[in-house]
Amino acid sequence: DDVLVPSINFLPYSFQLIILANAFYNLKVDYKELSLEQKNIISNWFWFTSYTEIFSGASDNEVKKIIDNFNENFKNNENYKHFKRLVSYDFEKNFSYNFRSVKTKRSILYFLKLFSENKSFEETKRVVSILQKNGSASFSNILESIELDEIDNKFYPTIANKYINAVDSSVFDDIYNSKYLDLFLNESIISLNTSEDVEITEKISFLESRFNKIYNIEKEFYKDIVDISK
Numbered sequence: 001d002d003v004l005v006p007s008i009n010f011l012p013y014s015f016q017l018i019i020l021a022n023a024f025y026n027l028k029v030d031y032k033e034l035s036l037e038q039k040n041i042i043s044n045w046f047w048f049t050s051y052t053e054i055f056s057g058a059s060d061n062e063v064k065k066i067i068d069n070f071n072e073n074f075k076n077n078e079n080y081k082h083f084k085r086l087v088s089y090d091f092e093k094n095f096s097y098n099f100r101s102v103k104t105k106r107s108i109l110y111f112l113k114l115f116s117e118n119k120s121f122e123e124t125k126r127v128v129s130i131l132q133k134n135g136s137a138s139f140s141n142i143l144e145s146i147e148l149d150e151i152d153n154k155f156y157p158t159i160a161n162k163y164i165n166a167v168d169s170s171v172f173d174d175i176y177n178s179k180y181l182d183l184f185l186n187e188s189i190i191s192l193n194t195s196e197d198v199e200i201t202e203k204i205s206f207l208e209s210r211f212n213k214i215y216n217i218e219k220e221f222y223k224d225i226v227d228i229s230k
Helices: 014-026 036-052 060-075 102-118 121-138 190-194 200-228
Strands: 163-165 180-182
Touching: 014 036, 014 060, 036 060, 036 102, 036 200, 102 121, 102 200, 121 163
Parallel strands: none
Antiparallel strands: 163 180
C-alpha cells in the first residue's frame, strides 16, 4: 500500500515480498503497527533493490548478504546499507519496455508514486484499480505499430508503450473512460492517438523529448536512493 503496488504482478522481484515477510516473521513484527520510520526504511530498501537491480544475476551468497543486511538494518532502524559500491545509472536508452521486466515495473511504480503526489486520493485509487484489474493490458503504444515500423532508430519504439489505456467499465468519470492517460507525465495524450495531421517527424520529436524527461527524473531518483544507502 505504501509504495502503491497494485498487485503482486507489479513487483519487480518476488524476492522483495519473500524477504520482507521473512524479516517480519523472524523479528515478530506486526505490519499494522509499523512506525513511519520503519515504513520509510522498507520503502527505501524497496526502491533501492528495484532500481539497482541487485537481485538480477546475484549469486546465492550475494542474496544471503542482501537478506542479512536488510534484517540487520531493519532491526536497528537504519536504512539499508549495500555491501557493494554503486556509482553508475544503468538505464540504457535502447531499453525495450516489456511488462515482465524489472525496469518496466519499477518505472510504472515510481511514476505511479509521483502521480499520487500530484493527484487526489480518489484519482490515485482509480488508476491503481485500473492497473490492478488489467495488469499489462493497461498499457498500450503511443503510436500505432504501423507508424513504429517507419521509425528506424530503436530508441523510439522503446518509449512508445508507456501509456495507460484507461478504459474501465467500473469507472464512470470521463477522464478514465475510453481515454489514454500518461501516468509518467501526468497528462492526457489523446491528441497523439487521434490526430492524423501530425507528421511522423513531430511524433518522433515528441517521443524523444518525453523520454528524456522520464530518463532524467529516474536518474535523479536513482542518485537519491543510492546516496541514502551509502
